[in-house]
Amino acid sequence: MKAYLDHNILDLMTKGDPHNVKKLLSEHCITPVFSYESLNEIYKSKGYEDSFLAVLSDIGAKYLVPVTKNNRVTGEAELQQVDVFKLYEHYLLNREQQPEYGYGLTAMLQKFYGGRKDESYSHIFEKGTDELAELLQSSLEELKQNPLITTEQLQLVESLPEVLKAQYSTISEQMDNAGVAAVRDFESHFGVGPKTLNNIKGPNVINQTWQLLQSEFEKHSLESESLEDFFGLKFRKYEANFGSEKSTVEKVNAIYHQLDFIGFHRDSKMQKTARFNASFSDMTHAGLASFCELFFCRDNGLVHKASAAYEFLGINTKIVHFTEN
Numbered sequence: 169m170k171a172y173l174d175h176n177i178l179d180l181m182t183k184g185d186p187h188n189v190k191k192l193l194s195e196h197c198i199t200p201v202f203s204y205e206s207l208n209e210i211y212k213s214k215g216y217e218d219s220f221l222a223v224l225s226d227i228g229a230k231y232l233v234p235v236t237k238n239n240r241v242t243g244e245a246e247l248q249q250v251d252v253f254k255l256y257e258h259y260l261l262n263r264e265q266q267p268e269y270g271y272g273l274t275a276m277l278q279k280f281y282g283g284r285k286d287e288s289y290s291h292i293f294e295k296g297t298d299e300l301a302e303l304l305q306s307s308l309e310e311l312k313q314n315p316l317i318t319t320e321q322l323q324l325v326e327s328l329p330e331v332l333k334a335q336y337s338t339i340s341e342q343m344d345n346a347g348v349a350a351v352r353d354f355e356s357h358f359g360v361g362p363k364t365l366n367n368i369k370g371p372n373v374i375n376q377t378w379q380l381l382q383s384e385f386e387k388h389s390l391e392s393e394s395l396e397d398f399f400g401l402k403f404r405k406y407e408a409n410f411g412s413e414k415s416t417v418e419k420v421n422a423i424y425h426q427l428d429f430i431g432f433h434r435d436s437k438m439q440k441t442a443r444f445n446a447s448f449s450d451m452t453h454a455g456l457a458s459f460c461e462l463f464f465c466r467d468n469g470l471v472h473k474a475s476a477a478y479e480f481l482g483i484n485t486k487i488v489h490f491t492e493n
Contacts, residue, residue, distance in 0.1 A: 169462065170201050170230075171198045172232070172456060174464060176466050178206070179220075180466070181223045187466075199228075199229075201231075201232050201247065204259075205449055225252045231248040231249075232247060234456070243416060245459045267299040271297075271299050280350040280351055281438035282439035283440065283441065293332075297333050300329055300332065304328060308322065357388070360430060365432040366432065374423065377476075381430070400426060417458060420455040420481065421451050423481075424451045428473065432473065433472040454470060458478065465487060466491065466492075474487060
């Protein structure tokens with residue numbers, strides 16, 4: 169039996185293990201599991217990296233690696249027995265620094281939650297497009313060496329940043345004119361937010377949430393999309409993988425993110441970069457934990473959102489919620 173350990177569990181284990189997680193793992197022959205996202209969070213724990221690595225080494229944790237084929241996820245994963253200290257050294261050598269604006273998408277989401285107040289959407293998209301142009305420029309040299317790539321295709325890649333700038337121009341102008349964080353706008357317009365959604369109890373959290381939203385959409389004479397489309401369970405027509413089935417991890421992440429956006433046990437202070445990034449780490453952990461039979465966690469909001477996603481998708485992962493008491 170495998171148990172995925174959320175970072176907050178590892179954090180407590182570096183501070184004396186008050187919940188006796190190590191003993192629990194040993195007595196029940198449970199294999200502890202961590203992932204690349206765990207390494208990302210350890211990297212952020214400046215000055216305490218060795219403490220986290222020592223815990224993982226001490227409990228014999230295995231490394232979860234999602235399997236990809238042709239740069240696409242397969243929906244499968246493998247467990248690797250690793251030397252965590254050597255793995256972390258490799259991680260540091262190969263870690264890719266994420267661009268500040270996340271090619272415009274990450275910064276846009278931050279502004280949705282009320283962050284980046286001093287920046288306009290136009291500025292965000294412009295900076296994001298510049299980041300993409302820099303990435304494409306570094307890739308162009310490799311593409312030029314590929315005999316299968318035509319001159320027309322190279323020109324298309326080179327023109328992409330300018331095409332995006334033109335498309336983003338109208339969109340960003342409309343968003344700037346609205347002048348309201350998208351999250352607050354959604355809540356005020358439909359009257360749906362944390363106060364309402366946090367009262368929803370299982371079972372069937374997703375279906376209950378969808379029924380509530382549909383009723384509000386109808387009041388505003390809006391033609392609602394399907395539940396699957398609203399929660400991002402299918403690839404859209406404009407996405408490269410349209411027509412393909414999303415993996416379980418991708419579906420968990422999609423539901424988790426949408427629940428956070430509409431206000432179901434939303435993480436606090438999402439307008440702050442650190443909290444925004446932490447929320448996305450939690451989402452990633454929830455998705456990866458679906459490969460395991462157990463998910464050890466102590467974050468209340470994460471538990472609620474992951475539970476709702478697992479239930480709706482028929483995922484058998486059981487969440488072990490460690491509380492402060």
